[in-house]
Amino acid sequence: MLSAVLIFFLTISVRFASSYIQAFETESANRSSKFLGFGIGLVRFVNSNCTSSDGLEGICYNRWECKRVGGITSGSCATGVGVCCIVQKTCDGTTTSNNTYFVNTNFPNSFTGGACTLTIKKLGSDICQARIDFIAFSVNQPDATGNCLSDGLTITGGASPVPTICGENGGQHLYVNFAGNANILMNIYAGGVSNSRRVWNFKISQIGCDCPTQAPSGCLMYYTGLTGTVRSFNYGTTGNAVATRQLTNQNYGVCIAMQPGYCSINWSQTPGDQYSFTVTGDTPTSVTAGTISTNAAAVIGAICTTDYVVIPNPTFTDTAAAANVDRFCGNGFEPLSTSSKPFVLTVVNDATETGDLGNRGFSLDFSQQRCSGVPLG
Structure with a gap:
C-alpha cells in the first residue's frame, strides 16, 4: 500500500515538473516577456x-x-x-534581435577591403521601420566629382530608395521602411586605395507600426528636438580646392517633428563654420572674394537647378521676403523662417559635381518657434 502511494505521488510530481518546464520554454520563446x-x-x-x-x-x-x-x-x-x-554582427550576418550592432571585421581595427553585408530581417508583422544610427562610419572619400567609386554604402530592399553614401558620416542616421516582409540589405564595398580609418559601427533599431517615434513617410532623416543641426552626408570641415566632399545623386527628405505649442521653424548656417553652406559654385573663389557664408554668396530660386535644398514658403530674416522661392544653393545661406507644415527640408543633388569646386555640402541649424500667444514653460 505504501509503495502504491509513493508511486502515485512520484507520478504527480513528474507530471507537474514536465508541465512547469513546458510552460517555461513556451514563455521563453515569447519576445515580449521572459520568466526565470x-x-x-x-x-x-x-x-x-x-x-x-x-x-x-x-x-x-x-x-x-x-x-x-x-x-x-x-x-x-x-x-x-x-x-x-549586446548583439553584434559583422560581414554576412543577419539581424535576429532588436538593437543589433553591425561592425566591420576586426572592429575597431580598419577593414582591409572587399564586400561586407548585413541582412536586416523584419522581426514581426508589427514592425514597420528600421532606424540605422551611424555610431562610426569612415570609408574613402568620393572622387573629385562626388561619386562614391572605391568605397560606399548601399541600402536596398526597403520601400524607398536610399542614396549611396561614402566618406565620413559618424553621427548621422537614417530611416528605412520595410517593404512588406522583405529583408533590408546593407552592403559596404571597399576597394582601391587602403584606408587606415576604414571602420564602421551601425546600430539597427526596429520600430513598431504603432510607435510614436516612427518617422513619417518620405523622411530619410527625422529629428524630434526643438533645436538641432542637420548635415548633408559626408559634410566636414576639411576639403581642398579641387575635390568635393558633397555626394552626387542625393534626393531625400529631412523632417523635424513639430512639437505642441510650436508653429514655425528657423533655419540658419551653423555658427563658426564659414563652409557650412557650400552647395554649388566655386567655393575657393568665394573664399578669396570674402563673400563665403554671406548673403552675397547665397543663391535662391529658379537659378538653383543642379544641387540645392528646398524649404517651403520661407520668410527671410535679413531681407524682404521673395515670392514663390523655396530653392537654396550657392556658397551662403540667408537665415529664414517658415510656418509651412510639416517641417521639412528636401535635399537634391544631381549626378555630377563638375564645375562645383571644393563644395562640402551643408550644416544648417534649426530652432522651433512658439505659436503666438503661447506662454513659456
Whole structure:
C-alpha cells in the first residue's frame, strides 16, 4: 500500500515538473516577456531596452535567450534578474534581435577591403521601420566629382530608395521602411586605395507600426528636438580646392517633428563654420572674394537647378521676403523662417559635381518657434 502511494505521488510530481518546464520554454520563446525559475516561483520581466556596462543600448534578456541570439552579456537589468544583452554582427550576418550592432571585421581595427553585408530581417508583422544610427562610419572619400567609386554604402530592399553614401558620416542616421516582409540589405564595398580609418559601427533599431517615434513617410532623416543641426552626408570641415566632399545623386527628405505649442521653424548656417553652406559654385573663389557664408554668396530660386535644398514658403530674416522661392544653393545661406507644415527640408543633388569646386555640402541649424500667444514653460 505504501509503495502504491509513493508511486502515485512520484507520478504527480513528474507530471507537474514536465508541465512547469513546458510552460517555461513556451514563455521563453515569447519576445515580449521572459520568466526565470528560482525553485519557489517565477519572476517575470519585459524585454525592454537597457544600457550595457559599456554604455551601449541592448535588450534585457535572460542569459539563455541572450546566448541563443548570439549576444554577449554586459551588465544586469530588470533589478538584477536579467542581463543586458549586446548583439553584434559583422560581414554576412543577419539581424535576429532588436538593437543589433553591425561592425566591420576586426572592429575597431580598419577593414582591409572587399564586400561586407548585413541582412536586416523584419522581426514581426508589427514592425514597420528600421532606424540605422551611424555610431562610426569612415570609408574613402568620393572622387573629385562626388561619386562614391572605391568605397560606399548601399541600402536596398526597403520601400524607398536610399542614396549611396561614402566618406565620413559618424553621427548621422537614417530611416528605412520595410517593404512588406522583405529583408533590408546593407552592403559596404571597399576597394582601391587602403584606408587606415576604414571602420564602421551601425546600430539597427526596429520600430513598431504603432510607435510614436516612427518617422513619417518620405523622411530619410527625422529629428524630434526643438533645436538641432542637420548635415548633408559626408559634410566636414576639411576639403581642398579641387575635390568635393558633397555626394552626387542625393534626393531625400529631412523632417523635424513639430512639437505642441510650436508653429514655425528657423533655419540658419551653423555658427563658426564659414563652409557650412557650400552647395554649388566655386567655393575657393568665394573664399578669396570674402563673400563665403554671406548673403552675397547665397543663391535662391529658379537659378538653383543642379544641387540645392528646398524649404517651403520661407520668410527671410535679413531681407524682404521673395515670392514663390523655396530653392537654396550657392556658397551662403540667408537665415529664414517658415510656418509651412510639416517641417521639412528636401535635399537634391544631381549626378555630377563638375564645375562645383571644393563644395562640402551643408550644416544648417534649426530652432522651433512658439505659436503666438503661447506662454513659456
